[in-house]
Amino acid sequence: MPRSQGFSTSLNNRRQSTGLRPVIVLCVISILLLTFYIREGESGPIHGVRSVVTTITSPVRYAGSVVASPFNALGNVFSNLTASQETLSDLKAQNEELTAQVAELSEAQETASRLESLLGLQSTYNLESTAARIIGESSDAWSRTVTIDKGSSDSFAINMPVCNSAGVIGQIIEVSANTSTVRLITDENSGVSAMVQSTRAQGILQGQPDGTLRLEYVTTDADVQEGDIIVTSGIGGVYPKGLPLGTVSTVVREENATYYTITVTPASSDTENNEEVLVITSLNSGQQASDEEVAQANDAPQGTSRTSGSGSSGSSGTTGNSGSSSGGDGDGSGSSSDGE
Numbered sequence: 001m002p003r004s005q006g007f008s009t010s011l012n013n014r015r016q017s018t019g020l021r022p023v024i025v026l027c028v029i030s031i032l033l034l035t036f037y038i039r040e041g042e043s044g045p046i047h048g049v050r051s052v053v054t055t056i057t058s059p060v061r062y063a064g065s066v067v068a069s070p071f072n073a074l075g076n077v078f079s080n081l082t083a084s085q086e087t088l089s090d091l092k093a094q095n096e097e098l099t100a101q102v103a104e105l106s107e108a109q110e111t112a113s114r115l116e117s118l119l120g121l122q123s124t125y126n127l128e129s130t131a132a133r134i135i136g137e138s139s140d141a142w143s144r145t146v147t148i149d150k151g152s153s154d155s156f157a158i159n160m161p162v163c164n165s166a167g168v169i170g171q172i173i174e175v176s177a178n179t180s181t182v183r184l185i186t187d188e189n190s191g192v193s194a195m196v197q198s199t200r201a202q203g204i205l206q207g208q209p210d211g212t213l214r215l216e217y218v219t220t221d222a223d224v225q226e227g228d229i230i231v232t233s234g235i236g237g238v239y240p241k242g243l244p245l246g247t248v249s250t251v252v253r254e255e256n257a258t259y260y261t262i263t264v265t266p267a268s269s270d271t272e273n274n275e276e277v278l279v280i281t282s283l284n285s286g287q288q289a290s291d292e293e294v295a296q297a298n299d300a301p302q303g304t305s306r307t308s309g310s311g312s313s314g315s316s317g318t319t320g321n322s323g324s325s326s327g328g329d330g331d332g333s334g335s336s337s338d339g340e
Contacts, residue, residue, distance in 0.1 A: 114276050117165030122278060125240060125287075129163075129278040130154060135179070144187040144211065148277060151176045159238055161280045166268035167244030168192065168232060169277065180279075185245065186211045186266060193235040194245055199223045201303035202233060205245055205264060213246055215262040222260070222302035224251050230264050235294055240280065240287035244268075 115131075122129055132148040150156055152175050160172045162182045170190065174181035183190050187207045194205040194215060201222035203215045218224060228248040234241025246264040253260055289297070 111276070114165060118276055118278055121163060121165055121167075125243060126284070127163075127240065127278065127280050128282045128284070129280045130156075132156075132162075132180075132277055132279055134275050134277060142209075143189075144184040144207070145173070146170075146182050146184065148180050148182060148279070149178070150279070151178045151180045153177050155281060156180050156279055161239045161243075163243065163278045163280065164268045164275060167246075167266075168239060169268050171238065172279070182277075186213060192239060192245060193233045194230050195233040195297075196222070196224055196248075196303060197229040197231045199228075199303040199306050200297075202235075202297045202301040203262075205230060213264040213266055215248070215264050216259065217301075218260045218262055219258060219302045220253055220260055223304075223306045224248060224260060224262060225306075226251055233297065234287065234289035235297060237283070237288050240283055241289055242287075 118131060121127070130150065132150040132154075134146045135149045136147040138145040146169075148162070156172060156175055158172055158175055161168060162170050162172065168185060170182045170184040170187070172180045173183045185192055185205060185207055188209045190207040192205045193202075195202050196215075196218075199222065201218050201224060203218040206214050206216045208214055215224075215230060226248050230245045230248065232239040232241055232243045232245060244267040246266045248262055249265045250263045251260055252262075
């Protein structure tokens, strides 16, 4: 019996050692393969074998992913269904908070962009100005005005011009301590001394009852074309010269007419609430039309030729135009009693 027990123990030990041997051999082979894999280049045989195996098994892995996707989705559905009401409420609150933050950041970005544009306009034209914000607009159908959030306490006064980043939008007609009313250039009682930028033809930019703009008192001797830019002339001493007003959209010459019928598209979208504007508080000498420029506008309101660069000699409509050009900024349109 003792011999038999010793033989059985020896047999068990031999079986255990036999079972460990393949594991040890596989570990050694794995270490060797890993060493060769690290040391060989990208074009080595082990890399090549790995690439072939990956290529062969890719369709299988893709098929497995496709098969597993519905089950994963179903698991997510069950997970959502079994989520507690408290968890769902927290997630909803987080979503609302993130949505509000995105909206707030977007609005801040838009505001920063508008302020940057205003600073660009201020720098380009060297304007003495103060920023304000539009807080309301007229609700009636017969006037076009907006209200800004600053007034006499900020040294604002009647007749001060107002611009946004695109150009002139109007001028102040009423002032209180903390607010001011701005008549827009599209108001029918508004009038701005203006000129065609390319040929210097003079006229009055007049608002119309339907909210459009017309460049009045431009004689048919002048060279005016669709797409021409209209700017302030500086005559009248209210608006700095050279500020954008709009672009010519149509030019109509009626038979035997003294003046063109010119419609102008405003340079700016001027009635948006919560939009920043610049109030021009004073003009320097270089921003006003000089006596020589006023005299030249009165003598040759039709400006110069686009092609030859020489002034025209026609005198048609000179008297009516010169009077309008020199007085347009002083009272808005000549028909207003606001003293603009």
